[in-house]
Amino acid sequence: MRRGRRRGAGSLLGALTAVAAAVLLGAQALTAAPSASATLFGDDFEDGDATGWSKSGGSWSVVSDGSRAYRQSGTGADARAVAGADWSDQAVQARVKPTAFNGTGRHVAVLARARSTTSYYFLGLSDTGSVVLGKRTGGGPLTLDSAPAAVTAGTWYTLRLEVFGTALRGFVDGAQVVSATDASIASGRAGLAGHYASASFDDVLVTDVAGPGGPSPSPTVTPTVTTPPGSCVTSGAPVGFASVNAWGQNGTTGGAGGPTVEVDTASELLSAIGRSGPLNVCVRGMITVPAGMHDVASDKTIVGVGADAGISGGGLNIGLPPDDAVTSPPADAVHNVIIRNLTFRGATDDAINVQMFSHHVWIDHNDLCCGYDGLVDIKRGSSYVTVSWNHTHRHTKNMLLGHDDDNAAQDTGRLKVTYHHNWFDRTPQRNPRVRFGEPVHVFNNYYVYNTDTGVACQAGAGCLVEGNYFERVEEPVTNSYAGPPGRCVARGNVFADGSGQPDCSGSVQEASAYYAYTLDDPASVKAAVVAGAGVGKIGG
Incomplete structure (x- = not known):
């Protein structure tokens, strides 16, 4: 996290929330929260100043440009502004709008x-219609790599420069x-720099986590393919936080x-699920297990065979x-657990519970209903989880993220979870109910007749809710549901x-600071999710 300067009320990183929680919980929480955070620095300039930025050349000021932004308005100088600490590995991202170039x-x-x-x-947009990756070591700019690109003055672009070890990667718009x-x-x-050029800069974010190997050229939507009878599909990869390289784990690969x-x-x-070491566990038919939640060890893929496999009478604890x-x-x-293509019925506690800093978990294409407590609960500092293409129904306490308003010491800076293409089918509440996590990314889900709330974001959480289809949902998205408020952006x-x-x-x-994703047209989400969510619909 960024330290040592005043932040705006609309900060990208939710740092005020983290600091407030730390003050309440004492020095232990203050030192513990950043330990697992991937965020090093951020500035959205909504506080109206650029305190902490050191400038050389040019004419820099905070202006209104859609939202507040940091503008370098002159073109007659080699202008640069730097901020933050002395980091080795870093991914620097910002929204950049070039406005004028002085020469070639x-x-x-x-x-x-x-x-x-x-x-x-540096990673730059050039007047020559190219993206330039380069360096300076005391002299002029030296190009290391370049690629053609349409660069239009007055247009916003998202630039991301990753420097890890000796490897440099440049991204434009993901x-x-x-x-x-x-x-x-x-x-x-x-x-930031304007090399004899003027521009506006906004939403600066620096993380210590690289992207998951570069964005996929294919859309995030997994094709719906009926699983052939008798097959066990153990391949596939998640979109979202489960794909991110963090905490010593590169993506989520299960067994x-x-x-x-x-x-x-x-x-x-x-x-099988409690065995040590990587293992693919293929479940055939419905299996009734003893009451309670049963422990899953690291490096496991647990996947149903066909469309009629599952677990009843109990649940899984990760x-x-x-x-x-x-x-x-x-x-x-x-860590590193995949649960796919399973039907869960009649759990005596949670159907799936993720807790105690578990990370890199992918819960995908399951059918869950009719349990006692939560269907998918994620809590106690867990992070880097994707919940995708699940059908949940006939159940009230659907999905909880963060179990208690008083658990800031474990949860602040964690609970990074993606929910996409799920069918929340007449599940009254917790779709999900969120505390502390940021960002919690909820995209392209189908909600129908959720009589209490859809997404409830509270206790300092930050929820990005985009591209979803809400049908007959009285309170689809809220950050004032109950208890301390959170923050949410719905678009x-x-x-x-x-x-x-x-x-x-x-x-x-x-969320794009962590991974690449492609939004479906929200008008198409209902049909896509109804056709694709649940069991029997994954392909090898």
Whole structure:
């Protein structure tokens, strides 16, 4: 997190929330919360100033440009502004709008590893119609890689420069376009530049997490393919937070690389999911397990065979036993778990529970209903989870993210979860109900007749709710549901058949800072989700 300067009320990172929680909980929480956070620095300039930025050349000021932005208005100088700390590995992202270039070979850019205003790596938009990845080490700009691009003055672009070890990658609007290897500059601050060019800059974000190997050229929507009878599909990859490289885990691969076993009894299932090491567990038929939640070990794929496999009478627990004294991820936290294509019925507690800093979990294409407590609950510092293409129905307490208003010490800076293409089918509440997590990304889901709330965002959480289809949902999105308020941004959603309007305020960190995704047209979401969510619809 960014330290040492006043932040705007609309900060991208929710830092005020984190600091407030730390003050309430004491020094332990203050030091623990940033330990697992991927965020190093951020500025959306909504506080109206640029305190903390060091400038060289040009004419810099905070202006209104849609929202407040940091503008370099002159074209007669080699202008640079840097901020932050001396980081080695960093991903620097900002929205950039070039406005004018003075001559040829000019660019507007984001900077990484800025040792000074004459020593840094840069990713720039050039007047020559190209994206330029380069460096400066005391002299003029040196190009390391470039690619053609349409650069239009007055248009906003999102630039992301990643520098990890000796590898450099440049992204424009989520697509990787340039790369290089260079060892000239070991560390430095983040920055912005107008090399004899003027531009506006906004939503600056620096993280210590790289993208998941570059964005996929294909859309996020998984094609609906009926699973052939008798097959066990153990392939596939998530979109969203489960795809992010973080906490020592590169994406979510489950049992990949391990053996495959088929189970059709409770004893076989429980033995397999608790085994150490990578393992693919293929579940055949409905298996009735003892009451309670049964522990899943790391590096597991648990997948149903066909359309009639599942678990009844109990649920799955992904995580260590609860311990309020633990405020940062332990080395033995459960991680890298995939649960797909399973029907859950009659759980005596939660159907699926993720807790105690478990991370990199993908819950996909399941059918869940008729349990006692939650269908999918995620809590106690867990993070980097994707919940996708599930059909939940005939159940009240649907999905909880963050279990208690008093759990800031474990949850602040964590609970990073993506919910996409789920069918929340007449589930009155917790769709999801969110505390502390940011960003919580809820996109392209279908909500129908949720009589209490759709997305409830509270206790300092930051929820980005976009491209969903709400049908007959009186309170589709709110940050004032119960308890301490959160923050939410709702955009591009459909509110049909008497649905209410969002009750949202504040700003929220963008999910695109962590991973690439493609939004479906929200008008098509209902049909796509009804056809594709649930069991029997994954393909190899």
